[in-house]
Amino acid sequence: MxxxxxxxxxxxxxxxxxxxxxxxxxxxxxxxxxxxxxxxxxxxxxxxxxxxxxxxxxxxxxxxxxxxxxxxxxxxxxxxxxxxxxxxxxxxPSDVAPYGQPPYLFEEYDRVDAIVKADPQWRESMARRGFGEETIALAFCAPLAPGYFGRPDEIGRRAIRSLTFLRDTPDDSPWAHPVEGLVVTIDLTFGEVLRVVDERIVDVPAEHGNYDAAAVGPARTSLKPIEITQPEGPSFTVDGSEVRWENWTLRVGFSMREGLVLNGIGFDDGTGTRPVLHRASVPEMVVPYGDTTETRYWISYFDAGEYHLGKNANSLALGCDCVGLIHYFDAHLAGDDGNPVTIPQAVCMHEEDYGILWKHTEPGRPSRSRRSRRLVISYFATIGNYDYGFFWYFYLDGTIQLEAKATGIVFCGAEEPGTEHPHSAEIAPGLFAPVHQHLFCARLDAAVDGGANYVDEVDLVRIPTGPDNPHGNAFTYRKTRVTEPGGRMADNLMGRTWHIGSAERTNRLGKPTEYQLIPQGTPVLLAADDAPVAARAAFATKHLWVTGYGRDEIFPAGIAVNQHSGGAGLPTYVAAPGEGSAGAAAGPRQVDGADIVVWHVFGPTHIPRPEDWPVMPVDYSGFLLKPYGFLDRNPALDLPDTSSPH
The missing domain is CATH 3.10.450.40 (Nuclear Transport Factor 2; Chain: A,)
Incomplete structure (x- = not known):
């Protein structure tokens, strides 16, 4: 081959x-x-x-x-x-502090089910709840990463936990029927149960959570078709992994762990293609739960480092996952046995209309406007109950956007119907979904007009009435250069953005060429500073990190996330030394006018609601990268007038 x-x-x-x-x-x-x-x-x-x-x-x-x-x-x-x-x-070194195990194998999921169902203590707990062999046969024993809590019987062992869910039929959704209070911890290597925790018995919610046509009933007939056609074909071209669309050039890659990876992103302003990002991906995310029960206090999934985002990518379908004239990219990865596995149509690329790009009307003159469109490159990964879509958008005005779409099924436990709980919300009778977060980390290997970049933190500033503001109306902005590696916090009340700029190139106004990162500024990790997840997901404690480039520094929580005690990833990248002068100790790597990587943390904090059941409407989060003096004027002035009565 x-x-x-x-x-x-x-x-x-x-x-x-x-x-x-x-x-x-x-x-x-x-x-x-x-x-x-x-x-x-x-x-x-x-x-x-x-x-x-x-x-x-x-x-x-x-x-x-x-x-x-x-x-x-x-x-x-x-x-x-x-x-x-x-x-x-x-x-x-999985048996040496700070430990860490490889991600889970697909074959280990079935192994978990078999080990749990063969365990006498688990079977006894199920019998105490009145469940017989028929119920046990249909039960789903979920394979769940255990986190790290320093337990001697877990350290150095390939451990996993399992919660139990019931099915009424083989096709029934198990997520609607959690068996509350029952947790099994397993050693996967030796196939033995390390511990069964039977905290309490709560009635299993009886109402189904199915959402197929048979469960929902007839589909509505009121929606009229929307047809998306491109009779002359798409505006993009594809040559192997290289994509060209309007002013943009980039390469589409794929990783078993990160999923979609974009390389060599550049924008042609008419003088040639100018680099913007060397590499861009979402290499990690953490889903910490805020529940204190024995059943869920330990949950803090790292969906890339513990399960692999790319390995769990969907094969996308025309007409729903992607609409329009589509180009697909297949993904190839190693299966558990090392032989190649192909995920057909793992990455979808298409164009879509995006409303007005610019418009103005002068009195007595015809209105002028041009429509925007964007190139969309996306993939979806399903990790257990949740589905995550990662959508990179490229716009005609030089803007880049990343949007993460969280959907799927919220993870639930059971409580007495009608009770109030500070850490979970009742979304169906007796079915309680814990508060939790989805914190994504994008890695942006900056290359704005070359390899010498900097980051300025830009805040809006009020000015008290006085000599600098005699009429009280003035306000200004303040730039603070990031001179040391480390983390920064967003501040929406100050309109805080971060400018990634070139230390070498200026625009026609004599100003450095820049791209502006515009965050949403939603909460970062809400767990206490001394919580185990805060050490393991240190990247999620800040909105933005700036580090000097390190070729092997791809993963913000480190390479061996599963059962790692913490401190890996960004804390070590920040502290990594640069090159010291002769005879001098090396200090931290340079980030001012250097080859830098910008890491951005974003994502929703989810207080579940009844409308999220039985399948959750998409929750959107992300950020924008907009040219800020990178271009000398609006690059979309030459767009054709596409006015049409249709």
Missing amino acids: SLEVTHPTDGLTPGEISRVREVLDGAGLLGPTVRFAQQLLCEPPKDYLAAWRPGAPIERRISTILLDTATGRSTDAVVALPAGTVESTTAV
Whole structure:
């Protein structure tokens, strides 16, 4: 099978995945109990990318986490292609502080179900609730990451927890029927139950949570069709992974862990394509729950680091997931056995109308206006009960937007109907959904007009009436340069934004060219500062982080998130030393006029409501990146007049 790769930043190909397995097998690193827990393309060096030209040989390094399911030991093996050599092998120190396990395998989900249902203590707890063999056979034992709490019987072991949900029939939605108070902790390596917690018995909610046509009834007939047509075809072109649309150029990649990855994002202002972002992705998210019950206090899922966002990507369907004239990209990744798995149509790309871009009417003259449109590049991942859509939008005026769409089914427990609880809300009779957050972290490898960038924090400032404001009407803005690596907080009352600018290029007004990051400024992590999740998800305690570039620094919570005690990821990137002068100690890496990475945390804090049941309407969150002096004038003045009576 050909390696089939056409650019150094392309996602892995089936040929490469097969070749890596072949090389690892030849090196004696595989066996009947060894599984592929993770496989990622190592970030190509920037100097190599700058020098590479189409047609030249492509060198790639692929990191594979090999998990021996018989012993629980893991090894990170790096294979160099096309040479076909094992460049390095490194033991994953899962039994040494601060610990950390590889993400879960798909095959371990079924293993959890079998282990739980065979356990006598769990069966006894189910019997106490009046559930017999028929109910047990239909039960769903959810495989849930356990977090880290320093328990001696979990440290160094590949642990997972399980909550139980019931089904009335094989097709029934289990999320409507939680068995409250029953938690099982499992050692996956040895297939044994470490602990069963039976906190209390609460009646299981009886009302179903199904939302298919049979449950909902006839569909409404009042909606008239909306037809989206492009009779002359799309405005974009695709060459391998490269996409060109109007002034934009970028490459579409895909990662087993991050999902959609965009590389080499640039905008052509008529003088040539100017770089904006070297690489952009959403490499992590955390979903911490605010419930104090034994059943859920430990829940704080890291959907990328514990489960893999890309591995759980959907195969998208024309007509609902994406509407219009669509171009799809397939995704390729290693299955648990190391053989290539293809997710067809994992990434969707299309254009869509976006209303008015600019408009003005002069008295006595015809009104002039132009319509906006945007290029949409998106994918969806389903992690258990939740579905997450990640939509990158590119606009004709040079704006970039990221929108995360959270939908699916809220995670519920059971309580006495009608009772009030400070940490959960009743959304159906006896069904209570805990308060929780969805905190996404975008990684923006900045390249605004080159590799020497800075960040200014820009606030709106009131001025007291006085010599500087004689009439009381004045206000101004204040710029504060970020000179040290670290985290920053949004402040909507000050209209706070962050400007990512070039330290080398200026516009025709003599000002640095910049892109403005506009946050939504919603809450960051609400858990207490000394909570275990605050150490593990330190990235989620600030809205913005600025770090000096590190080639292997991709994941804001670190590489081994599962059961990690915390402190990895952004805290270590912030503290990473730069190059000291001769004889001098190295200080932190430079972020003022340097090669920098901007990390932005955003997302909803969810107090569930009845309207979120039985399937949740999309909750939107995200941010904007707008050109701010990057261009000398409105770049969309030359758009055609598309006025039409239709």
